Amino acid sequence: MSGLRYGAIRVALQAIAATGLDRMLGPRTRGLGCILTFHRVTHDPAPLLPENAGLYITPEFLDVALDEVKRCGYDIIALDALPERMAAKGERPFVVLTFDDGYKDLRDHALPVLKAHDAPFAAFICTGFADRAAPLWWLDLEDVVQRAGDMLEIAMPHGLPVSASLRSTAEKQAALRTLYWRLRALDEPAFRQVIGGLQYRYQIEPTRRLNDLCLEWSELEALVTEPLLTLGAHSMTHPRIGLLPIEDAEREMRVSRDTIAAHLGITPKHFCYPVGDQTAAGAREAEIARRLGYVTALTTRPGVLREGLDMQLLPRISVNGLFQNPSYLRALISGVPFMLR
Numbered sequence: 001m002s003g004l005r006y007g008a009i010r011v012a013l014q015a016i017a018a019t020g021l022d023r024m025l026g027p028r029t030r031g032l033g034c035i036l037t038f039h040r041v042t043h044d045p046a047p048l049l050p051e052n053a054g055l056y057i058t059p060e061f062l063d064v065a066l067d068e069v070k071r072c073g074y075d076i077i078a079l080d081a082l083p084e085r086m087a088a089k090g091e092r093p094f095v096v097l098t099f100d101d102g103y104k105d106l107r108d109h110a111l112p113v114l115k116a117h118d119a120p121f122a123a124f125i126c127t128g129f130a131d132r133a134a135p136l137w138w139l140d141l142e143d144v145v146q147r148a149g150d151m152l153e154i155a156m157p158h159g160l161p162v163s164a165s166l167r168s169t170a171e172k173q174a175a176l177r178t179l180y181w182r183l184r185a186l187d188e189p190a191f192r193q194v195i196g197g198l199q200y201r202y203q204i205e206p207t208r209r210l211n212d213l214c215l216e217w218s219e220l221e222a223l224v225t226e227p228l229l230t231l232g233a234h235s236m237t238h239p240r241i242g243l244l245p246i247e248d249a250e251r252e253m254r255v256s257r258d259t260i261a262a263h264l265g266i267t268p269k270h271f272c273y274p275v276g277d278q279t280a281a282g283a284r285e286a287e288i289a290r291r292l293g294y295v296t297a298l299t300t301r302p303g304v305l306r307e308g309l310d311m312q313l314l315p316r317i318s319v320n321g322l323f324q325n326p327s328y329l330r331a332l333i334s335g336v337p338f339m340l341r
C-alpha cells in the first residue's frame, strides 16, 4: 500500500463521514455486522513505516472506538457467538473484537478498557512468539534502517538489490517501505532467508523484541482465566500460509492449536491467518481450516459480514493507527467504503 493510497483512504473516509453517507446507507450496507482487528494498544511511539504505525492505537482510542460502536447501535459479541448470530440474521448489528499476535499490551492496556466496557474479545496467539522462536520481522526491519548508516544495500534473491540513501527520516521511511514490499513479494523460503541474513548483518536479536512485546506462556496462562476472552490460534511461525506447501500449511494450523491446548488447557476453535491478505489465505486454506474443525477462520481482507460468507475465510476491518478518529471508524463499519471499491 503506497502513501498515496493511505491519503486516498483518509479522503474517502472523511467524505463518507462529512456527507453522512454512512448514516444514510449504513442500514443497507453494514451487513450483519463486522469483525474488528487490533494489534498493539500502547503509548509507545509509532514506528517509522506507515504499514507498522497502522498497527498501533492508544488505549484512549480503543475506549473511544468501543463507545462509538455502541453509540451506532452495535452489540459487542464474543467470537464464539458469531456463527449463531450470523445465522439468526437479527435486526441489531454486531461487532466482534479481535487482537492478533499476543502482545503484552493486550493485557496491560487493552484489557482494562475491555473490562470497563464489559466487552468480549478474542486473542489470536502465535505460538512462535510465545516460544520466542519466530521474529517480529516487520519491526526488526525498522532496526535495519536505523543501523545501516547512510546507505541501505541489500541483495535480494530475485531481481535488483534494494539500494537506497538513508540520510533523512523521509529517506529512511521510503527505504523501509521499499524493503518491506520487496520482501513481501518473495516466496516464504526466500523471505525467511533474507530476514535471517538481515538479523545477522545488523545484529538484531529477535528474542529481545519478543521478550519486550509478546506474552509468554506463563503470562498467557494468567490471561486465559479472563472470562471475556476467547482464545484463537494464529500459526506457529507467522508465515503467509497460502504460500506454503500444503503439508506445511496444515502443520502451521494444526500444531499451533495443539501447542496452545497443551500449554493452556483450552483448544482454540478459531484460527486467524497471519498477514491475512490474498496471498496468505484462500480456498485451500479455508478447506484446511474446515478439515481441522475450526469454527471460524479470519482474514484481513476488508469487509463486513453478510449471509453466505465462507466461515473459514471471514473478512475483518482493521482499526488502523493512522486513522484514530471515531468518524472514520463509523464510516468503515457502515460498509460504505467496501461498497464503493
Ligand SMILES: [Zn+2]
Pocket (backbone or CB within 6 Å): 100, 101, 234, 238, 274, 275
Ligand atoms: Zn499476526
